[in-house]
Amino acid sequence: MIEPTAKLLRATLCWLMLIALAGCAKPATEMAHLRFVNATSASGALDLYETDNEVTGTLAIGTASGYVDLDADTYAFRVRTTGSAGNLLESSQTLVKSTYYTMIAYGSEGNVKLSTLTETTAQPSSGYAKLRVLNTTGDAAGLDV
Numbered sequence: 001m002i003e004p005t006a007k008l009l010r011a012t013l014c015w016l017m018l019i020a021l022a023g024c025a026k027p028a029t030e031m032a033h034l035r036f037v038n039a040t041s042a043s044g045a046l047d048l049y050e051t052d053n054e055v056t057g058t059l060a061i062g063t064a065s066g067y068v069d070l071d072a073d074t075y076a077f078r079v080r081t082t083g084s085a086g087n088l089l090e091s092s093q094t095l096v097k098s099t100y101y102t103m104i105a106y107g108s109e110g111n112v113k114l115s116t117l118t119e120t121t122a123q124p125s126s127g128y129a130k131l132r133v134l135n136t137t138g139d140a141a142g143l144d145v
Helices: 004-022
Strands: 031-040 048-052 055-059 068-071 073-081 087-095 100-108 111-119
Touching: 031 048, 031 055, 055 068, 068 073, 073 111, 087 100, 087 111
Parallel strands: 031 100
Antiparallel strands: 031 068, 048 055, 048 073, 073 087, 100 111
């Protein structure tokens, strides 16, 4: 039978360990934040990998992932069709702490391209909105918006 004092000591040690482990995570201000958009026209669902580690997967055409927190570093990103081991494309990207990025896969099957946007635009004033347009047509010289 465990004495009440020993139970209290064990419970206290468990809580201290949990608090210490929680302190090991980096704060959001120390991380880079990346989301992935599948804006392709015919490639099906896509997965985004960093080397061979899945960052986000099974992203249907016309959808975006939530933000994923990554250490500030240079990464070798790979885009794959869901379920495939072959890369559609590879891109080296440097991500900086406290910065938000949107990585957009676009194009058609067999001709997928990647563009990374840094989201540095300040919030609009109350009652206003901001719109960012990216021409991903590839074959149009220019577009009117």
